[in-house]
Amino acid sequence: MTTTSTPTVTPYRSQLHPARAGFLRLLRAEWTKFWTVRAWLLVLAIAAVVTVVISQLGASGSSTSGNVEPTLAPDGTVVRDSFHFTHRELTGDGTVTVRVTALESADGRALEPWAKAGLIVKESLEPGAPYAAVLATPGHGVRTQWNFTHDTAGGASDLATAPTWLRLTRAGDRVTAYESADGRTWSEIKDVRLESLPRTVHVGAFVATPMHQILRRSFGGTSETAGGGVVTASFDRLALRGTSATPAWTSADVGGGVPNGPGPQDAEPGATKLSPTGVYTLTGRGDIAPDETLGDTVQMSFQGVFVGILFMVALGTLFVTSEYKRGLIRTTFTATPSRTKVLAAKTVVIAAVTFAVALPATALSFTLAQSRLRENGFKPPAFPDLSLMEAPALRAVVGSAALLSLVAVLALGVGVVLRTSAGAIATVVVLVILPQILAFALPLPAAQWLLRVTPAAAFAIQQGATYYPFVDHNCLPESGCYPMTPVSGLSVLAAYALAALLLAAWSLRRRDA
């Protein structure tokens, strides 16, 4: 094509030894890019300081009167333990059997699904004492429950249609729960071991119900009241086989009928009526279950993370959009033609840098916030000391740092796709922050749905309280309750971050730089 022949030249040979552009070198290059922009280091430092400071302010704003002596389960959980109990002593091994024929509301209101009527073996009549119970419920069939935090489902039999036979057999420190439809064929539900159960225990029939909960929510205010709840249950064929020092069944209100909670203190005591045909009618109030209305002091310690997120979004976005803005991305892809590798290196660097700064920040936030909360009445025994090195505090500290880091990665991915800072920052803020704010305003089901399907689900990682499925509890975002478990909540954010990265990789391969 040339009209003259090119003079013979020796092509240039470089004196440099060919270096292989490995991934570690790429990481080093991206790290150099990061730390050589002073503003980004500053943003990182401000993010850490703001997270700690806002967490302190948040914790200082929470207080509790904390003057109620809590009932503690054998494992230290704060529980409700009050019920009406028709019982006898049992010394040594033995079996108690009963037929439950009815469980009805006695206060004119609908029956709570977790109202309980059944048999219980209890170490003593003291609230919080170890127990094992087999019980019928209106909404959840037959269950075996023991020591407040354990629950096993039995059959799905419904008292409204047929009576249910229940049986507890005690042998040493083992208690076995059975159920039967006819009193002849028994099926075992669960074999429970109660540690160092004394020789003499209390066995018998009981009735209990959670209180009715009334919830009113509107933007900026929530009123949640719990109260009432009286149920009546009918039992017959109540029989004890074994050695008993008490020849007759006696009745008592364990826990005074109304446990540490709101409700009328002068409520009618429970009652037991025995008909000439041997039908025991027990009326009572109170519940045997973990108390989930206390504040979550772990969750209260990380309120600064919410603000720290904004800085992470900015960092993650700018780390890539600043290159698009100035055309520097072309220099980057000229040096490393593999765009997926560049994306991977950027992801590793931004994730590592943000996590390394966020972890000390969340650890410090938690430690300082805990001492603020102590001063404000969140003290043992209701609020036991939490060790930073143990779950749930450790999970919340590490998880919050991971949350901040994942948000930065999500922002990076969105930044690659949208290529503009403003668009990417707005998108991530809408995804992560907005659901949190909307959750306070929307009806509870909508709020909980939002906190499941958006990256805001990740805030669940900050929860320290355990929410048991066998306790009806209004999981209110404003009380720090998230509808997902901590790890699955964080996984939602991780899934969003991964999806953003995949979309970014696809977009990088498909579009011109």
Place this chain on the structure above:
Amino acid sequence: MSDATIEVRNLRKRFGRTLAVDGLSFTVEPGTVTGFVGPNGAGKSTTLRTILGLDAPDEGEALVGGRPYRALRTPLLEVGALLDAAALHPSRRGRDHLRWLAHSHGLPAHRVDDVLEQVGMEQAARRRAGGYSLGMRQRLGIAAALLGDPPVLILDEPVNGLDPEGIQWIRTFLRRLAAEGRAILVSSHLMSELEDTADHLVVIGRGRLIADRAVSDLLAAASGDRVALRTEARTEAMQLLAREGATVAVTGPDTLTVTGLTARRTVELLTEGHVPFAEVGAHRATLEEAYMELTRDAVEFAAAAADDEVTR
């Protein structure tokens, strides 16, 4: 074929309804400075981006050392590129900009100092790039291109916006790099910028190849059979020569350019007709003239198309 070359084969690239590059083919040889010239919007930058693997061609291919850019394992050691001198993070020091590039290829730290010295940026590189003049940015961009000591250099409008001193510096610098045996592709929309720099020219317009020739050939062709004539009797000379079938153009108060006659025949005719003249010689075209001639059609076409776009 040496490995220190750029080959563009039948390249075609479309952006929406605009055909930016339309079946372009050319080669850049080692030891030469190849000027890549065309009016603004002719497709120069698109071609360069495609060579560097930044844009994917719709058709054809661009090879560096016989391979597509994206297949290069250590691209900085094979091709140095300056696409946009403004592509710097304003709060990053010039030196740090070169450091991350060096890290990406595991290049020794002294390479950064070496190239900064080569472009005379040792002092300025300690400052943040946000405060750089255009000349400093161009120098830093060239330093970045030289970092891997590559046998091929691709520079997009490196002279754009430089002061005369800077332009002179770049010309000398590029000549020296080419003398070392490197293949250098320099784009420009102004032919005059490449005067005394380029050995070879690739001229494009509207994404198509217009010329791919050595500079010396091009100048000879543009000069053609024209004769430059200096005379005080301009009118008589014009009448006389036109009668003999020549085309005569006025180029100054006492200068004419004659086309269609040799210098010898012109002298004969003027002497016979007793028309006084001071000087007769073969006309030497400037590169700019050669370029204008080559791109005239392309430019007019482009202008018409631009008007069309405006009215649309």
